[in-house]
Amino acid sequence: MIDLHSHLDLYPDGLALAQEVNRRNEFTLVVTTSPRAYRATSRVFAGLRNIKVGLGLHPEVSVAKQGELDDLLAGIAKAPFIGEIGMDGSPRFxxxxxxxxxxxxxxxSECGRHPGKVMSIHSRGAERRVVELLATTKHAGVPLLHWFSGALAELENAVRxxxxxxxxxxxxxGEKGRALIARMPLNRVLPETDGPFTSVGGKPLQPWDAWSVREPLAEIWGMPVADIGEQLRQNLHRLLRKPG
Incomplete structure (x- = not known):
């Protein structure tokens, strides 16, 4: 099982949960909201080989955390994964x-000096600008757009x-999400939960719940569920084999 975007550090009793996630998931990317959170989470989850931690500065907390920008930039060289970074143009932010x-x-720009990083990117309400910036910094790394919800034209540009x-x-x-996913390249899609901020039946999704995307993806793409699972694993292996 795979989860490419989890806030595992923000679950109640995250360390105990992380032990189970490490057993059940073959790969979980824990994105962080600030460099300070990254350092703390990296210490807490150290030794859990199937859990990786991304260095981030979340756009929703950019006002409160802008003083940590220098720490973010200083940490990029050594951080194996970057996230969550990006922009949020929704009404609240x-x-x-x-x-x-x-x-x-x-x-x-700093990722461009250390190419090959996998970057988990937030773009809600700012999809056009995020894609424009990524288009001008193609050397920066591998952009992994988390829960992309822009217009079809913006999706096409992101794919391009x-x-x-x-x-x-x-x-x-949702209907819009399914329509967008139908236009995404099959070999560039990976599962996520965004837990604990997403829930089903009033219960926060757990990192292993990301694997439940296989059934709807099989329906959308007209493939057997087992083939979807294999494709997702192949996608992960290819992503992790990229330079850097």
Whole structure:
């Protein structure tokens, strides 16, 4: 089982849960909201070989955490994964776009000095601008767009510049999400949960719940469920084999 976008550090009793996740999942990417959170989470999850931690500065907390930008940039060289970074133009966070964009641009620029990083990227409400910035910094790394919800034209541009996509049960529950996924390249899609911020039946998704995307993906792409699982594993192996 695979989860390419989890906030495992933000679950209640995350360390105990992480032990189970490490047993059940072959790969889980834990994205963080700030460099400080990255350091703490990396220490707590050290030794759990199937859990990797991404260095991030989440756009939703950009105002509060902008003072950690230097720490973010200083850490990129050694961090194996980057995330969560990006921009959020939804009504609640639109007012901080003037702070978000310079942080995102600086992160992309620094990633460009250490190419090959897998970057888990937030783009809600700012899809067009995020894709534009990625198009001008193709050397920065491998952009993995988390829960992409932009327009079809923006998706086509993202595909054209080589973006990957992480999709979860919540995205697949909606008609728009399913329509977008149907247009994503099969060999550039990976599962995610975004837990604990997404739930089913009032219960937060657990990292192993990402694997439940196989059934709806099989329906969308007209493939057997077993073949979808194999394709997702192949995609992960190919992503991790990329330079850097």
């Amino acid at each position: 639109r007012g901080s776009l003037s702070i978000q964009e310079p942080i995102f641009r600086a992160a992309l 510049i080589g973006c990957w996509f992480s999709v979860g049960p919540a995205m697949l529950a």
